[in-house]
Amino acid sequence: MNRLWVRLTLAFALVILVAVGVIALLAGLTAGREFHRYLTYSDIWPNQVLVDVLARYYRFRGDWRGIEIILDQEARLPNPRIGARGGRWAGLLRFVLADAQGRVIYDGAEGQPGRLLRAEERAAAQEIEVDGAVAGYLVTVVVDRPPFLGPLEEIFLSRLQRWLILGALLAGVLGLLLGVVLSRSLTAPLRRLAEAARAVANRDFSRRVQAEGSTEVVQVAQAFNQMTAALEEAERQRRNMVADIAHELRTPLSVLQGNLQAILDDVYPLNKEEIARLYDETRLLGRLVDDLRELALADAGQLRLNLQPLKVAPVVQATVESLSLAAENQGVALSAELPEDLPLVRADPDRLGQVLRNLVVNALQHTPAGGSVVVRAAPTAGAVEISVADTGEGIAPEDLPHVFERFWRADASRSWDKRWAGGTGLGLSVAQSLVEAQGGRIWAESALGRGSTFRFTLPLAGDEAGQAPPAGTTRR
Structure with a gap:
């Protein structure tokens, strides 16, 4: 009973049963009441004599003032002009008189003059014509109509109620079946999702x-x-x-x-x-x-960063100087090209130096003797872009998306002792993590035989100060 599809089915069934029950009850009560109202008006014979009297009255007076006297007298008389399915019976009548616009002028002794005729009254009303024009409407209503119905009326109401009950039961059964189908279809994706989640929990x-x-x-x-x-x-x-x-x-x-x-x-x-x-x-x-x-x-997200407004040029110069001897021993020209008006960036000086060392070491590793490695920096939109370009063998297009993966090497046969300066295979991955932790991005551009260029950006101190974490905090 605690399954979702069972609960949904019961909820559907309850809603449908309540809705159908209420509709059937209201339909039964309304049908019975309206049927009695129909009999109230339909059983009355047309009262043409009274209509003629009222027409002559209006022709003589020109309006309906004083008509209450005539209608009160007529209403107090026993009147045989009432029909019944089983025969005739005499009873008192109540008259409703309305003008040509349907506004009630006379509504019996305890009526509500001034209102408009109701729809059923308009349907049962007799027109009062004077000189070819409608001067008013006469409605005859039975006063205290006997409660009994004729055999045909009883059979009609009985059948109507029986069909309403059968319709309600049939709708309830169909609603229950539909609820089962809908609930199963609604919960089927959830069941499949639960099975897949259990498979994932088992490491599939x-x-x-x-x-x-x-x-x-x-x-x-x-x-x-x-x-x-x-x-x-x-x-x-x-x-x-x-x-x-x-x-x-x-x-x-x-x-x-x-x-x-x-x-x-x-x-x-x-x-x-x-x-x-x-x-x-x-x-x-x-x-x-x-x-x-x-x-x-x-x-x-636990990397400690000492972010602060920083000049890029001194860090680049220090990195180039620290690796110049190694480059010279390898026969590679290492240099830096920096403009004098570089804006301040918000970065960690030690981490920036680490990124530059990793990129320069990687460039020297893949640049043969006689080649060159150049470190450049230039302002760009909201940041400073730093690049390390070499004249090495380059990277194949299919290998370029993998250069920042951990332990990835374009030459899978390269062994540990063949790496320049004892690289670990993690330098570019570490550089990427450090750049992204400082709010920048890093990418590589290369073509076989034309060298490679690694670029990264660092946000400006002025533009990004409000977004960077305070100095000495952990970047997450």
Whole structure:
């Protein structure tokens, strides 16, 4: 009994039964009353003698003043001009006289003169014509009509009531059946949604539901499908990330274990050069762990940012200077082109430097000797755009949408020890998270054989101060 379709069925049935019962009751009462009213007027024989008397009166007087005397006298007389289905019977009559516009002039001893004739009175009224024009209307009403009905009237009312009851019962049964069908059809999408939700709870993220039914149910189904698609993609990325992390950790750990085992077996000498190599491997592991922590904090909205009005040029210059020696050793020209009138941005100086270092290191990694890397900055609508352009091998169009994915590499065969400066495969992902956390956006432009350009924006300090969180707070 606690199922939704059962409750809906009972609700439909209750509403239909109440509505049909009320309609049948009102129809029965109204039909009986109107039928009695019909008999009240239909059983009266036309009173042409009185109509002629009233017509002569109006022709003589020119109006209806004083007509009350004649009609009162006529109403007090027993009158045989009343018919009945079973025969004639004598009774008193009440007369209603109206003028040519249908406004009542005389309405019996206790009537309401001045009103308009009712519809049933107009239908039963006799016209009073004077010189070819209607001068008024006469309505004859039975006073205290006997309550009994003739056999035909009794049969008619009995059949009418019986059909009303049967119609009400039939409508109730049909309404109940219709309620069952409607309730089952309304709850069917919800049942399918519940089954799909249980499948998702069992980690079957491929389940989808058909979007059908009412607008609200379709919206719920679409939202559910969007949620499961997002969960499926998140699960795929999680599995890939776990596999990538295991792979990235296994390589330096294998190097450490192999070298240490070789030292223990006296294959490698225990000297500073060998210890330095092992130390470099531990630094790579530390950078990988730091990058993963940065990404985890950004995903959780717990990344600490010291947002403040900031000049971009000093941060760019410091980054270029810190990496100039590495670029020189690689044979790559590293430079910065900055205008003097750059507006202030609202950013974290340390995080901005981290983004620039990651982008420049990535550019140096893919730029051969003799190439160049240029860092530029320029004002744009409501922001400052910073770009890092290289003259490297470029990125294929099909690979460009994936450059910010974690552990993604265009060259899948590139191994750990082939990366420039011991990259972790997370630099671009970290840069994207840091830029977006500061209210900017980042994207890449590239073509094979013509190098790549990574661009990102930071909001202006003046325009965006009201939207950025206070300095030293957590950006969520």
